[in-house]
Amino acid sequence: MKSAIIGCGRIAHIHALALLANSDVQLIACADINKAKADDFADKYSLKPYASMGELINEEHPDVLHICTPHYLHADMAIEALRQGIHVFLEKPAAMDRLSFEKLMLAEQASQTQIGVCFQNRYNDSVVYLREKQQSGHFGKALGARCFVTWRRDADYYADEWHGRKALEGGGALINQAIHTMDLLVLLLGTPVDVQCSMHNRHLKDIIEVEDTVEAYIRFPTCNALFYASMAHCTDAPIFLEISYEKACVRLIGDELSIKYFDGTLQSLEKSEVVPLGKSYWGTSHRLCIEDFYQCVNQGRNFPITPDSIKPTMDLVYGCYEAAESNTTISPTQERT
Numbered sequence: 001m002k003s004a005i006i007g008c009g010r011i012a013h014i015h016a017l018a019l020l021a022n023s024d025v026q027l028i029a030c031a032d033i034n035k036a037k038a039d040d041f042a043d044k045y046s047l048k049p050y051a052s053m054g055e056l057i058n059e060e061h062p063d064v065l066h067i068c069t070p071h072y073l074h075a076d077m078a079i080e081a082l083r084q085g086i087h088v089f090l091e092k093p094a095a096m097d098r099l100s101f102e103k104l105m106l107a108e109q110a111s112q113t114q115i116g117v118c119f120q121n122r123y124n125d126s127v128v129y130l131r132e133k134q135q136s137g138h139f140g141k142a143l144g145a146r147c148f149v150t151w152r153r154d155a156d157y158y159a160d161e162w163h164g165r166k167a168l169e170g171g172g173a174l175i176n177q178a179i180h181t182m183d184l185l186v187l188l189l190g191t192p193v194d195v196q197c198s199m200h201n202r203h204l205k206d207i208i209e210v211e212d213t214v215e216a217y218i219r220f221p222t223c224n225a226l227f228y229a230s231m232a233h234c235t236d237a238p239i240f241l242e243i244s245y246e247k248a249c250v251r252l253i254g255d256e257l258s259i260k261y262f263d264g265t266l267q268s269l270e271k272s273e274v275v276p277l278g279k280s281y282w283g284t285s286h287r288l289c290i291e292d293f294y295q296c297v298n299q300g301r302n303f304p305i306t307p308d309s310i311k312p313t314m315d316l317v318y319g320c321y322e323a324a325e326s327n328t329t330i331s332p333t334q335e336r337t
């Protein structure tokens with residue numbers, strides 16, 4: 001299959017490395033609005049560089065397009081690629097706001113080609129194991145959860161043209177960084193019932209328009225979750241996600257899973273031996289997620305992480321912003337008029 005990448009920034013390198021390691025894929029081209037970046041990226045991976053998605057599609061018509069651009073471009077670019085009969089592997093967030101997410105879902109439903117969304121942490125060994133055990137009823141009912149995502153993002157991270165700007169990034173700590181952990185929470189606990197949330201800018205006042213800190217109280221069908229994320233920490237600490245079940249307390253710290261059964265047994269799952277392709281907090285599973293997407297496309301199977309399938313996560317993310325802005329409790333999945 002012929003593939004191409006749009007947006008030759010930080011994360012595009014991880015996609016390129018994953019694609020070059022996949023013998024079913026021929027990575028042929030890249031595009032960036034900053035042509036010098038496209039040229040450098042193309043040199044590094046022996047690709048054809050373009051200055052726009054339109055030019056790339058017209059000239060190359062790839063089978064799969066990887067969208068690694070700023071958030072405000074995701075939905076429109078993905079919809080355009082689908083319209084041209086191209087499969088899309090889309091970086092998170094699938095869309096920056098509710099309206100563009102709805103449009104994306106409609107376009108996907110009407111399309112013969114697939115969209116895969118990059119929630120790579122769903123492929124972490126620890127998460128796969130935890131999910132299987134939970135689904136089999138091994139731990140009993142979930143009684144409560146707590147999550148912490150405490151990383152460091154400084155002014156230099158926000159020095160480019162789009163990070164930190166509400167209209168271009170859609171938000172900060174939540175929609176950009178903590179979205180992965182919120183997605184795992186939804187994956188494990190189900191569609192949220194309602195959410196209360198507050199957002200703050202603790203350490204980058206006058207530098208960014210978006211939140212660097214978010215706190216939420218989320219009601220799920222069987223239990224509640226306490227969620228805290230802040231980009232004002234001194235370092236990128238491993239994420240912490242803990243669920244108390246009837247029979248055990250389960251802790252995910254980074255990629256390491258430990259299970260404390262209430263009969264006194266302790267179990268820990270060793271850290272994945274896969275070496276990360278990029279920064280440690282991006283996790284190790286981009287390659288696995290991308291490989292699975294290509295296998296699904298090749299075999300005509302549905303990839304599990306589509307816009308439709310992640311609607312509960314995205315509803316919760318948008319619901320958190322709405323709850324924080326209105327200072328009310330929001331039912332994230334409730335039909336909007």
Ligand SMILES: NC(=O)c1ccc[n+]([C@@H]2O[C@H](COP(=O)([O-])OP(=O)(O)OC[C@H]3O[C@@H](n4cnc5c(N)ncnc54)[C@H](O)[C@@H]3O)[C@@H](O)[C@H]2O)c1
Nearest residue numbers: 007008009010011012031032033034068069070091092282
């Ligand atoms: N899954 C993960 O763990 C993970 C990690 C980091 C980033 N990301 C996501 O990847 C995406 C890109 O993030 P990044 O950190 O690489 O950003 P970046 O700013 O480093 O790269 C974005 C690139 O897109 C280019 N671009 C902007 N407008 C364009 C246009 N109209 N056409 C073509 N190119 C255009 C920019 O010039 C830039 O080179 C974001 O959605 C981000 O949230 C995901």
